Amino acid sequence: MAQYPITEEQVRFYEENGYIQLHQVLLPAEVEWLRGHVDRAIEDVKTQKLNLGPRTDEGYTKVFLQLVNIWERYPAIEEYVHNAKIGEIARRLTRSKFVRLWHDQALIKYPRDSKATAWHQDTVYWPMNEGGGLSCWMALDDVTVDNGCMWFIPGSYKLGALESVDLGNATDDSILAALPEAYRARKPVPMPMKAGSCTFHNGLTLHYAGPNITEKPRRAMVTIFMPAGTTYKKHPHLVGDRANLSPGEEFHGPLFPVIARE
Template sequence: MYDTFEPKSLLPQEKVEFYRKNGFVQIHNVLTADELEELRDYMDEAMNSAQGMSTQTDQKGGSYYRVLNQRVNIWRDHAGMAKYTAHSRFAEMARQLVGTSGIRLFHDHALLKMPGDSKPTPWHQDLTYWPMNETGALSIWITLDDVDERNGCMMFIPGSRSIGKLNPISLVDPQDIFEYTKGTEHEHTKPVIVRMKAGSCTFHDGLTFHYAHANVTDNQRRVLAIIYMTDGTTYSGKSHTITNGLGLAVGEPIRGGLFPLLARA
């Protein structure tokens, strides 16, 4: 476990190998106790502000809000959030896991599962929503609260990224993604439940099947997720709230001030 993690420290080789085999990995204590408390304060402050340049996915009472109270690109609203979204510590870990020469930010999002009428986040892949031609993009999922099956911890299907890129799944009215596993080596693969202490994280590949439980507790479950892409990832032209209106050219690398290079070999 890491009480502190310097940006250029090497991840244990077993963590890298586990990720490359399974498409996800759990890492303890990526935040110090002081950082955890600071990030909690920053996120609460940013999420409680009605102003800013981030995108609120749905309003309170909406169908999606019951799955996730989400703000995308929250780093653009709050310098404290930007400190963590752009942190080289996390980006360097992502670079090591993928084995690439450079990692760029795609976007971040605050992911809150609210208490009360909470719904699970259904099984899905992430990359199907992103406007990228190449594979290899991944997410870090940093929990600011202890998580288990009662408040929204995640589950993964090991090795499921080998099935390839499927059609997007509606998070409000989902289809059964496991229809795609029939006849494959993953037809009977058991999900791995990932319970974590606050300040820990998972990384998962954009093609890995994953799910988050509903929140049946009396408190919100807070997560900072950051999506990374390998340097040189090109724009597919697919509609996406992050890239729409930016004038990106199809087939050209996604780069610039909104997609900074955060780690390099």
């Protein structure tokens, strides 16, 4: 996959807002290829009754079907997740010497009886002492407000870690109501985009996705990166529990490969 150029202005936008939208990062053929392999994983989960996510309760699966670290199981997904095109963008945005993979996740928001992904931050679920981790949310379908595109509150990462939200049982947006006035006044920004375009967001940036009120599933492939110097904090997590690291130790090892370096 060829490099995707990132300008200094884009890095500054990310630093100011804690997210950025990038168009046509994958070519149509690359999207089709990736979508095909994600579909295969979804099919395997259904036919083989695999459990690849953190939760299977109804409240959570109405938000989305979440398949975590499928790169370990599917060589094509490994190829995608390890490709320096996406990793290099994450490295540039964080001005880091290198970035490691934290984990991947396919997120499928099914139509009908679909629930919103409540406003939340990611970092509060991660076993990390630092806050620089960031996600690449790659649209595998054209995404709109109606099928559950991402929304961000600009600059909200500057608030630091807030309360963690139970995504399966969240019934309101109380996390927003509790924000300082200056942030409550900020307009959330929706991120509609074509398949093959993506957003990157800092793990502390408040984000949301509405319910899918269309007739088709909304598929996204997320790759999460950690900048150099990210250290392990003891905190229960599907992937982190396999890290075999001591609190305070810098992430390393085959579960967290370096994806791009200076």
